[in-house]
Each structure stands twice: as structure tokens, then as C-alpha cells.
Amino acid sequence: xxxxxxxxxxxxxxxxxxxxxxxxxxxxxxxxxxxxxxxxxxxxxxxxxxxxxxxxxxxxxxxxxxxxxxxxxxxxxxxxxxxxxxxxxxxxxxxxxxxxxxxxxxxxxxxxxxxxxxxxxxxxxxxxxxxxxxxxxxxxxxxxxxxxxxxxxxxxxxxxxxxxxxxxxxxxxxxxxxxxxxxxxxxxxxxxxxxxxxxxxxxxxxxxxxxxxxxxxxxxxxxxxxxxxxxxxxxxxxxxxxxxxxxxxxxxxxxxxxxxxxxxxxxxxxxxxxxxx
Numbered sequence: 375x376x377x378x379x380x381x382x383x384x385x386x387x388x389x390x391x392x393x394x395x396x397x398x399x400x401x402x403x404x405x406x407x408x409x410x411x412x413x414x415x416x417x418x419x420x421x422x423x424x425x426x427x428x429x430x431x432x433x434x435x436x437x438x439x440x441x442x443x444x445x446x447x448x449x450x451x452x453x454x455x456x457x458x459x460x461x462x463x464x465x466x467x468x469x470x471x472x473x474x475x476x477x478x479x480x481x482x483x484x485x486x487x488x489x490x491x492x493x494x495x496x497x498x499x500x501x502x503x504x505x506x507x508x509x510x511x512x513x514x515x516x517x518x519x520x521x522x523x524x525x526x527x528x529x530x531x532x533x534x535x536x537x538x539x540x541x542x543x544x545x546x547x548x549x550x551x552x553x554x555x556x557x558x559x560x561x562x563x564x565x566x567x568x569x570x571x572x573x574x575x576x577x578x579x580x581x582x583x584x585x586x587x588x589x590x591x592x593x594x595x596x597x598x599x600x601x602x603x604x605x606x607x608x609x610x611x612x613x614x615x616x617x618x619x620x621x622x623x624x625x626x627x628x629x630x631x632x633x634x635x636x637x638x639x640x641x642x643x644x645x646x647x648x649x650x651x
Contacts, residue, residue, distance in 0.1 A: 376412035382437045382463040383415045383634040386480045389598035391419045391427035398622045405627025434487040438462045461492045464637045466630045469496040471547040473540030494633040502625035504554035507592050510617040516590040533586025536565040538594040548594045578612035589614035596620050
């Protein structure tokens with residue numbers, strides 16, 4: 375159970391809000407709540423319009439107002455209560471890897487809210503993200519679902535392009551998860567930035583020149599942070615098929631919760647990945 379009076383977990387969602395993005399974010403916080411009953415989890419959109427999609431700034435302000443109101447109600451009822459202290463919320467960016475531009479925008483929104491809130495790092499790199507990438511590739515028929523079973527997938531890739539956004543820092547972070555994915559699939563995996571011109575094509579050429587003939591593009595992205603058309607264009611540029619973005623894979627909710635519990639020093643529930651079968 376979440377401790378009484380614990381700060382809210384506020385999921386900071388980048389990109390242009392949409393119904394699909396909202397459904398994805400709701401599923402992520404639902405997973406987090408299922409892992410830690412009693413968790414106060416909320417969603418704030420970096421580009422929210424405060425009507426259908428509440429902005430990160432307004433969500434933080436609302437959480438602060440609610441905490442103050444609970445304290446004042448307790449005093450009015452004659453209940454002994456400690457004055458609220460510590461962060462109102464822990465803001466967790468819905469980002470698989472570091473993207474300095476987006477993280478800077480999230481940090482600015484937190485500052486503009488004038489609310490005491492902690493901001494965590496992005497969710498990755500992490501072994502659970504390698505698991506999620508493996509699952510998405512296998513769902514697309516681009517990788518075997520289980521290394522232990524001696525069957526092949528006719529369309530399985532023998533080289534993976536791990537596509538990230540956020541420049542060189544993001545590529546390096548994706549590369550760490552890429553090494554874990556390479557160990558799972560026993561094929562070469564190389565990271566490239568979607569926002570660096572020619573990077574995807576260059577990595578595709580490197581993989582082909584080293585012997586890989588059937589490539590696949592694996593988005594190291596949750597989804598909302600990039601226009602899906604850019605992924606399609608990148609796959610076409612590389613001349614290969616692409617898996618889906620990570621989306622609301624269960625590991626995303628678990629990692630968001632882990633960032634929250636670590637920030638607060640709460641003993642987290644066991645967040646271990648389930649081996650892909």
C-alpha cells in the first residue's frame with residue numbers, strides 16, 4: 375500500500391495530446407496503481423490545453439490545492455494534523471530514454487507551476503525495456519518469441535536498428551538497452567537517432583556491410599513523443615520492416631512506479647520482468 379499522505383505520481387506525457395495518447399497514459403498509470411494499491415497517480419500533458427487534456431502545470435497546481443484543502447479540513451474538524459511538508463508530487467517523464475529538449479520543457483513546466491515537486495529521469499535504460507522491445511519485435515514477426523525453442527520465424531531479422539530521439543545522449547542510452555536486446559536475440563543491434571539526418575540509413579548500411587541481410591527497425595520510444603509518420607519514413611529509409619513502439623507494455627508502468635518509489639525512498643514492490651515465452 376502507498377503510505378498515507380504520499381505525494382502523487384504525475385506522469386508527464388510529451389507530444390501532441392490525443393485520444394490514443396490518453397488511453398496509453400491511462401493504461402500506464404493503471405499498471406502502476408495495480409502494483410502499488412492506494413497510489414495517487416495522475417496524468418499531465420506537456421502540451422495540454424487544460425480542457426480535455428490537462429497540462430502538467432495545472433495537474434501539479436491541483437494536487438497542491440488538494441493537499442492544502444485536506445490539511446485545512448482536518449484542522450477545522452479538530453483532527454490533529456501535521457502541516458504538509460515535502461514534495462506534492464513526483465513527476466515521471468513518459469520517455470524511454472533521455473531527451474534533453476523534452477526534459478527541459480518538463481522541468482520548466484514544473485518550475486512554472488510553483489509547486490514543490492521532484493522530477494525523475496527517463497525510464498531507461500533498463501532490462502525491462504529490452505524485454506519490451508523483444509516482445510514488440512516478435513509480435514511483428516521480426517524475432518523469435520523464445521530463444522529456448524528450436525523454431526524459426528521466416529521473417530526474423532538478423533540485424534536490429536534501435537531508433538531513438540534525443541540526439542547523441544539518447545543514442546548512447548539506447549545502446550545500453552540494445553546490448554541487452556542483442557543478448558536476447560543473438561543478432562547485432564545498433565542504435566540511431568531519428569532526429570539526426572541520415573543516421574538511420576547510416577546504421578542500416580553498417581549492419582548490412584557487416585553481414586546482416588534482413589533488418590528490422592525497433593522504436594526505442596513509448597509513442598507520444600514522436601509523429602508516427604517519422605517512424606514510417608525511417609523504416610522506408612532503412613529499407614526494412616518496423617515493430618510497434620513500446621506503448622503501454624506492462625514494463626512501462628512498472629518502471630514509472632519504480633522511479634516514483636526510488637525518489638521517495640519507498641520500498642518498491644518486486645518489479646521483475648517475466649521472461650518472454
